[in-house]
Amino acid sequence: MAEKKMEIGVIGLGKFGLRMASTLVSLGHTVLGIDMSEARVQRAEEALDTVYKADATNIAVLRSLHVQDLDWVVISVGQSVEQSLSITLNVQELGGPKIWVKASNEEHKKILQRLHVTRAMVPETEAAVMAAHQLTHPGMLDLIPKYGGIAIQELRVEQWDGKTLVELNLMQKYGVMVMGIRPAGKNEFVFVPPAMTELRKGDALVVAGKADSMSQLNP
Structure with missing residues (x-):
């Protein structure tokens, strides 16, 4: 639409x-x-x-x-x-x-x-909060404080090479949702990827969840 x-x-x-x-x-x-x-x-x-x-x-x-x-x-x-x-x-x-x-x-x-x-x-306040989170969470794309500090972050796949999204079970374990995947070497994202999508080293994931939960991920 x-x-x-x-x-x-x-x-x-x-x-x-x-x-x-x-x-x-x-x-x-x-x-x-x-x-x-x-x-x-x-x-x-x-x-x-x-x-x-x-x-x-x-x-x-x-x-x-x-x-x-x-x-x-x-x-x-x-x-x-x-x-x-x-x-x-x-x-x-x-x-x-x-x-x-x-x-x-x-x-x-x-x-x-x-x-x-x-x-x-207050733009200055929101910009300062965002900058602090980006400094401590490299790859963070956005932070939505109004909704409990939900963060949107880009992750680069290393340790998760060969695993599927259903195996990782990120939503159940960390409360983190995979919003999109950009396969290694590609320019376009696949949004809302299927659960059986197999990840490869170098893939970029866009994920959303609490900033605290993001720090526990080791992609």
Whole structure:
């Protein structure tokens, strides 16, 4: 099934907001950019099709831009907690979009969570946690703290040469699921491989599970 293309508003086009907006465009989504700074709006026009210089703390302005019709709204307005909360409440009052907010600190994040936004995050905190886990777990591709510290990691087969997935029984022993295999010398992954798949030295496995469990594996 093809990925659903979404209409997404990004309010606040500083470094973080503009990077997110331009990445969303590259993924094929339609992005509406909003910022109060003329300079940031002009810079964003190089990457986005639709950008407005507007005050998002004014709910009438958001309504006139049809923000209520979007699938998502990303709010990334720098260090002003008051401005961030004002915009968040405006978007909630309009109804419709899911709301993703960049928080400036943990206290800001807690307030946003009490407002029941879809997602609130402190990028610096999440990046630091991710970097620490990648340092101590080489090959880790991603960490999902919201779901109990679930890690996604790439492993290179050495000791498991000649064994099948059913023999290894990783889910029962470690709570680790094999999501995909890239056979040695190949460029493409086989996703959700059959249990009788026999591993060979040099194969790359993408696995998911608790970070603690990953450290027990000796592939």
